[in-house]
Amino acid sequence: MNITVNGEAKSIATMNVHDFLHSIDIDPRRVAVELNMDILPKAEYQATVLKDGDALEIVHFVGGG
Template sequence: MNIIINGETRAVTEDTVTVIDLLKKYQLEDARIAVEQNGNILMKEEWDETLLGEQDKIEIVHFVGGG
């Protein structure tokens, strides 16, 4: 399946079914991030139940501290 992550098309394997699976693949599940799927911001509690679909547009944004 192909999805678009931060503007780049990427192929994901059959075991990448949910948003949390995707984040684990990139070792981001514990990072301070925000995730948007097809224009909808997802709450962290939704990551494990939100299914990925062909050509989904996923935006992953890192929070950076500082002043």
């Protein structure tokens, strides 16, 4: 299936958001995810299965001062 991640097309197997983040070496605790222009609560990452045509925006938290 095909999805878009931060504007880039990707072909992936069917999986939930949590597993997808792990598959691209991203710690789900350290990012915010927007799915099809809606913020996805972290509590829903495991229950939300990605579908063909979905668009994800993944934002990393960066500390600093």
